[in-house]
Amino acid sequence: MVGYRYWVGIFSCFLLFSLVFLVQKSGTVGVTESEHHGETGLLLFILPGFIASYLSSKQRILCPLLGALCAVPLCLIIRHFWLTPGHSFWQELAYAVSAVFWCVLGGMLYLLMRAMIHAWQRFSVRKKN
Template identity: 70%
Template structure:
């Protein structure tokens, strides 16, 4: 029954990563306006990693990471051929590598919250006894 869950996490990360990437690059929900400063919009890539890690039964970091890595070539192709490319290929590649990093960070954030909640639950159960 749960054998499809790694694929669900991988596919959801692929889909959400693509949506966030194209939304950021097309300017639909871009946060920063200046070109030469840090981009806080990269923090939105935590969301696909977090959700994909939740949907994966095992390999909770590997599935979001692979989903993001599989989405990068598609995002770069769409960005290059259908959207107006504003930056060079190397800048787009650096942005996508940063996005993959934040996606994996979202998966690790989910694992951290999960472990923290389990520890609090065990502590609460010990205090009740």
Template identity: 70%
Template sequence: MANYRYWVGILSCSLLFSLVFLGQQSGAFGSTDHEHHGETGLLLFVIPGMIASYLSSKKRILCPLLGALYALPLCLAIRHFWLTPFYSFWQELAYATSAVFWCVFGAMLALFARSLLQIFQQCHRRERQ
């Protein structure tokens, strides 16, 4: 069962990462201005990381990382061949690498929230006793 949840985490992250990446690049999310300047839209990549971390049984950081890295070549290929590229390949690769960072950061935030929730529950149990 744990192996099944391992792959669910990777596949969910890969799918959600691809959707957010292609949505960002096509202009579906945020502005249609095609300039890479301090975009807050990169924060949307936190969501696939958090969901994949929640769906993974163990290796809650590795699954979102692998999912994002598996989706990255597909996203860059779709962006390069089917969508009109506005930047060089290296600029797109830098943008995609920062997207992977934010995805893994989302997984870390989910782990942090989970540990805070466990600590809160333990303190609450001690107060009841």
């Protein structure tokens, strides 16, 4: 059962990462490309990492990382051949690598939230006794 949840975490991150990447790069989401603007759309990559970390039983950081790293080549190939590329390959690669960072950060945020909830529960049980 543990191995099953390990692969569910990787596959869910792969699928969600690809979906977020392709939706953002296809232009269906209102991402503005004006001068001196940050890429706030990268924050959406926290969700695949958070969800994959939740679905994984162990190695909650490794599953989002592996899922995102497996999705990057597929996303870049689809972006290059089927969608109109707006930037050079190296700019797209830099965007994808930063998206992997945000995805793993989502997994870390899940672990932080989980640790805080467990600490709060232990504190409330200790306070009642």
